[in-house]
Amino acid sequence: MTLIPRAAVLTVGGVALAALMSAQSADARDQIRIVGSSTVFPFSTVVAENFGKNTGMKTPVVESTGSGGGLKLFCAGVGPEHPDITNASRRIKQSEIDTCGKNGIEDIVEIKVGYDGIVLANSKAGQVMKLSEKQIFMALAKQVPVDGKLVDNPYERWSQIDASLPDVEIEVLGPPPTSGTRDAFVELAMRDGAKAFPMLKQLRKDKGKKAFRAVSDSMREDGRFIEAGENDNLIVQKLEANPNALGIFGFSFLDQNADKVRGSEVDGVAPTFENIAGGAYGISRSLFFYVKKAHVGVIPGIAEYVAEFTSERAAGEDGYLTDKGLIPLPAADLKKYQEDGARMTRLAGL
Amino acid sequence: MSGEPDYAARLRRRHRSEMRFRFYGLLSIALAGVILVVLIGSIVLKGYSAFWQTHVRLDFAISAEQVDIDNLRETNWGGLVKATLRDMAPGVTGRRDKRKLYQFVSPNAGYDLRDAIAADPGLLGTEFSLWVKASDDIDMLTKGHLDRTLPESDRRVSDLELGWYDRFVGEGRIELRFNLDFFTTADSREPEEAGIQGALMGSFLTLLVTLALSFPVGVMAAVYLEEFAPKNRWTDIIEANINNLAAVPSIVFGLLGLAVVISLFGVPRSAPLAGGIVLALMTLPTIIIASRAALKAVPPSIREAATGLGASPHQVVMHHVLPLAMPGILTGTIIGLAQALGESAPLLMIGMVAFIVDTPTGFTDPATVLPVQIYIWADSPERAFVEKTSAAIMVLLAFLACMNATAVWLRRKFERRW
Structure with a gap:
């Protein structure tokens, strides 16, 4: 019968010890x-x-x-x-x-x-989207005001929000709540969009910021807004596969993938280098x-x-x-x- | 004869059911095979081009006065490369156009030039050519990942750059070459300079620590539990806990590592030592369970015979039982290590998900590991990192295959049949 290769066991143990000891000496960086x-x-x-x-x-x-x-x-x-x-x-x-x-x-x-600009982009195969922050809010918020009352978001197609928008289903891929991009998007686009409703503005005045943010910061959870993970490359790939979907990500990914995706205009301003640098494009941080x-x-x-x-x-x-x-x-x-x-x-x- | 069952029909039915059963088995294997081929095929197709890199031939004529040969760091190497590029594309005047021209080659081209001069100072004063790496956009163009038919505004490469590119191709200045640097450099934010060596070394060092800690501890625990421990409530509780531990999500071990290994023991963040300890904790249950199964499979007659010949319990285990169980133990260990090799979640907590340019050389150097490198590249905006990601996956798979091959070889070597 073969003996256990004792030497091997000893070496392995020795390496472990040596490694543990060397850790002690690593103080000043x-x-x-x-x-x-x-x-x-x-x-x-x-x-x-x-x-x-x-x-x-x-x-x-x-x-x-x-x-x-x-x-x-x-x-x-x-x-x-x-x-x-x-x-x-x-x-x-x-x-x-x-x-x-x-x-x-x-x-x-x-x-x-x-x-850093945050862009809403779709595939080059889709139509150019011209959105306002109000429309973004209407498309993505969990609850929106309809006829003076807050109701669960009823919009299923962009054209239901505004006749000027294309008649395709709302489908937006975006970052999860853990992401800084999501925080910034909510702060810069959703809150401003919510403020465009007099009713929500009133709510902010009457009941304070907290009540307002409960409405403005909640993204819809019925499958029209899809949390696509932190990986922006993945969102770009998904947009290519689905020309009707919009994606939310940082400007550098739009810059690198200009042959595949196109940034949507927000309040009439396209997300270009010059517009973000000049401050004309609203969703930048x-x-x-x-x-x-x-x-x-x-x-x-x-x-x-x-x-x-x-x-x-x-x-x-x-x-x-x-x-x-x-x-x-x-x-x-x-x-x-x-x-x-x-x-x-x-x-x-x- | 009326009550006689139709044996022939029954037999046919049984044969048919037998055939179906075998067919389902074959179908499963075929399905698994197809999935594997599609998976590996798509990775290889996307990634094989990363092992090649577009190079550009630059012609230099540098006089000895331009270079301080004793102090190579002081010379403006980037400037010399830029001057050569300007000679290659005369008539470029605008600031923006010049910038585009300089971006035709990798920002590291100056360092390549420095190394060439350092290796052979005799080049000074002569005319010589040097192949340097092209930038990532030009590389993508060569590899056909950029569509030239798109309007200029939609392309990463402008018409001006395309013009230079086509002329250089005509002059034989552009060539795809094997990208040896991919294996000899660590991470970089320039896709053309990024390599896998740092992560490979990090994975190796981390796994070494994991092996060194989990193998002896795991095997000794298994031997004690299987050969010596009395069967009572305590050992039952321990056994149940080990089995539960095997099912704990790996991120939990990362949190534990942060609290204990880094905060309490003072092991530096991002070090393979810290990663190895955390992964060892994760691997231990797998090794213990596999080792116990292997020990259980050794026939009791071996133990009885050894005892009968006067061996002490220690000798029975060390001389007879453990060597016979070794193939199974090794298989379990390799499976555990393979799992550890693919982990990135527990390492997030202890700082190994990081951008590290220097290849680690010791257990306390900052390091990252292969799956983390894959994640970082997959998350980078530059298009050229897409192929690098797939190439890194291939390297990870090759690493795994090597480990498995070692396991098979060790098993063959120690295996004993009776």
């Missing part, structure tokens, strides 16, 4: 750690890669945790086990600043990097990242990374980030954030 929004992730990673190539320092590790998840990790404390920078596709909230403060993070530097000032100078490279992100060749009008679909800040704003980054100006308050 020499590599930047970044967490946060999946929307900023594609831009943050390009900057990280270029930073690594140009400075010869270790390329930062960028995790895609979502804006909320990132800020939670970011605010957990000071020290090498906590991230240095967090990306966010929305502004930091007061409650998050408070959490940070409780955990000893007094100084946060806020950098705005640009804008700002992208940020936040730096932990206590880590600057302790973890090497943070100042250089911030400088790279805000540099003209990255975030400028012709920078490499615009190639990746980022809508750049106006020149004056970019200059302001360049200075904030260089001086590590503390975020004074919201």
Whole structure:
């Protein structure tokens, strides 16, 4: 009979021990750690890669945790086990600043990097959609006002909402509630659409924001709005297969797939690079990242990374980030954030 | 003779039912086969082109004065590449058009040039050609993923770029070459530069930790439970718990890993060590259950004979029972590891779903793993990542096939029949 290969067992055990021991020695980091929004992730990673190539320092590790998840990790404390920078596709909230403060993070530097448009797109094989925010709300809300009363959304075809819209079934693919894109879409399109109804505006006045948002923020659940997951490429593929469906995703995916899908006009404005940059297109949001000032100078490279992100060749009008679909800040704003980054100006308050 | 049943008819019916039964079996296998072929076929069809990459031949004539040979980092290599591109397409003046021209080749072309000069400084002062990677859009064009008949506004590649492209093809400057870099570089946000090595290494290191922890612990637990443990309520409870543990969703292990491995033990985030520990916890029940089944299958006569010849219980197990059970234990271990190889959910919690450019070399370096790399690429907006995604799936499948082949080989080696 063969004996158990004892040597093999010993080696394997040895490797495990050695690995566990080596973990103890990893304390101070020499590599930047970044967490946060999946929307900023594609831009943050390009900057990280270029930073690594140009400075010869270790390329930062960028995790895609979502804006909320990132800020939670970011605010957990000071020290090498906590991230240095967090990306966010929305502004930091007061409650998050408070959490940070409780955990000893007094100084946060806020950098705005640009804008991201959220588009409603359909296949090139379908018809051009010209929508208003009110119509978007009517098509996608769970409850809509009809004849002065809130009823479950009765609309099944676009033409029932407005005669100018095509006579096809309403079918919209969008991100799930965990996504920052969904939050922004609800905030920018659905709420504005709801405000277009005097009745809902009145509701907001009488019963407050909470009651209003219960109506404006609820997407319909009868199968006309389909949560298609976080993967925007998948939505593009599904749109190709179904010319009547609309999809909700970030501008960079429209930019990359301009041969397959077409962005719908919202309130008469098409989602083009120029319209989003100029602020004419309504559904666009700002992208940020936040730096932990206590880590600057302790973890090497943070100042250089911030400088790279805000540099003209990255975030400028012709920078490499615009190639990746980022809508750049106006020149004056970019200059302001360049200075904030260089001086590590503390975020004074919201 | 009236009450006599029709035996011939009954026999025919039984034969027919037998035939049907076999036919259903065949049908199931055929269905499984078709699904497998469609699945693998679609992945291979989409992904095989990622192993090739469009290259562009650039001609350089760089004098020794332009380059500081002792300090290669200081030279503006990108600028030299841009100058060559301007020579190749004379008459390009506008700022935007120039930008388009520079984007014809990969942004890394300058680094390729630097490496070429570093390898052979004798090139300075001579005229030489260098094949550099084309950008992802040009690559997609070469591979036929871009429709040139569409109106210009709907294409990623403008008419101007198409003009350059067609001229360069005529001059023999464009070539599809094997993309060795795909296997020797880690992730990048430029699709043409992105490779699988980082994730491959990350998966390997992670699985090594998983194996090192779960195999000895799993086998020892199984041996104790099967060979030594008394049968009482406690062992029953333990057994039920192990079986339940095997059914726990993997994300739960990720949360546990975050709370215990990272927060309590202080293992660095994103490290293969942390991932390996979490996956080991997940793999343990599979190994224990498979090992117990394998130990149970060893005939009691072996144990009795060994004991009869004077072997101690320890010797009975180590010399006789365990070696005989080893093929089954190894199979269980490989199945457990294969499961671990495909996991990404538990790793999300401990920071391994990340963009990491440096290939990990140790157990505490930040790393990612193959399924995560597939996920990150599938989620990237650039069109060229579609084929990379499929190619990464192929690499993952090849990795799995290697592991399974090892299992089969080990089983053959240790297998004993009686």
